[in-house]
Amino acid sequence: MNATTRRLPSGAPLPRLGRALADAWTITLRDLNHWALRPGTVIVGWLFPVMTVLMFGGLFGGAISVPGGGGYFEFLMPGMFTLTMLFGLETTMTAVTTDAARGVTDRFRSLPMSSSAVVLGRCAADMLNSVGGLAVMIGAGLLLGWSWHGGPGAALAAVGLLLLLRFALLWVGIFIGLAAGGPEAVTSVQILVWPVGFLSGVFVDPATMPAWLGAIAAWNPLSATAAAARELFGNPGHGGGSWIEQHAMLMAAGWPVLLVAVFLPLSARTFRRLKG
């Protein structure tokens, strides 16, 4: 084993940030390799929300009248984009718990790379995945007759807010994935995704719910993003009189920032926290 190269001594030429970025890229590349080796997983992940749209659009399309007129698909699609971001939580959690269960996380932790590189790599890969998923959904929406009526700038702003929500949920996923430390946790989140999705403005106007339920739905971070996306895409929405509904645009940025502020440090701590 004479050809072995020793690790660079500490204080290596590459500055710390550069090293962290290089390591993060290696981790991202690993996920891209996963996609290449198992394209099925990615494609099913992208098509699942499309299936959900067809199902709910078909089921409720006739029964639900949209506030302010317009077709149900026009109302539903921005909500479904939001839900797609929520589905991304599972992708993140599955990846994190699988690595933890297989000991890969421990191996990463025993390497002299910064913990931020590991999560940053995960983050980049998942964001890329979600950009793909969102593109597929927008394409499917256009095929189904949904369209945006604002300018391209507003549409891009909507996409930006959606991805911001995804970014925030990423940290929630990393935290739960690390803290729960078992595949069972993923299953419970897969189930919980549905009540969280339903208890929001994604499918219906919270005003049509009983008052207390409607209040919870209005304060659901998904509602803010869905409402803001509807506004920016120029799709029919559901005004609503409460403070939270009046400030959808603000909250669509505020909720994710709050989630990141809470869960990013928590994730970083859990990753480093040395538990059995």
Next chain:
Amino acid sequence: MQEAESTITAEGVRKRYPGAPDGTGLNGFDLRVAAGSVCGLLGPNGAGKTTAVRILSTLLEMDAGRASVAGFDVRTQGRRVRERIGLVGQYAAVDEILTGRQNLVMFGRLNRLPVAAARRRADELLERFSLAGAAGRPVGGYSGGMRRRLDLAASLVVSPPVLFVDEPTTGLDPAARREVWTAVRELVDEGTTVLLTTQYLEEADRLADRVSMLKEGRVVAEGTPDGLKSALGGDWIEIVFAGPADAEAARPIAARVASGELRLDGPAHRIGVPVAERTRALVRVATALNEAGIEPEDITLRRPTLDEVFLHLTGGAAGTEAERPAARVNAATGPEDPAEETV
């Protein structure tokens, strides 16, 4: 052993897992591993071997005590420690979806090898651990042994000054086991300090310069493999006879060369003769038996195996001192046992 020479030290390390009963985890674990040596950490299931390795490799925080690796405090200088260690965990930690080669290239990159060097190193290691044929297949389809070999290869992408290996050869076939031993030995020749946990006493016997026996989170014995064996008791000659009559007749003859009390094992017509001077006693007893016209089926010069030391110290099946001859018989050591010299 001087303080300065120790590459791995642990003093009074304690770790209790939340909710775990008393006596689990580590309870005042002490260790000192000299630079460039191999330390074998032995102990029954649940003794705390993995816990010790995880604490020393900065994966787990200790409750109390002190530990340093390569001169850096495990608790406060984790990053420095991680720059100097390699870790092979108890369970293979490789990416199941990636191919074997992709795994090694990835770990090479994370160990700061340039892309070309990482690829070259990956191919070298695949060749060396007989994985070249499977290099392009996803690891999910590997056998347990193949996965283990890949796992080891991933830890040897760069040769670290200190290597922790937690049961490296569990589940490997004899050829692969030898491969692993050779790899560890070569690292040691290059100056790497190795802490190795194992269930295979033979492995510790072969690889380790010193052995620490762990029981309930504490080191109960420490020394060279030979030292531990002689601490348990000296050598003895084991004679097996064709029948009870022969055994009975041989007893007074055997007693003449014995340095202690004879150990009799009736049903197997076996006599254990503790001896002080190994080969001379063997020649004497063989000659005396020959002159008396007794032809034994087998005469063996034996010394305690590490297995017996292990069972004795960790309170396994061996029981009390007086019962040990029976335990020896049960130890079922094969003819290839390194501690056995058949005449």
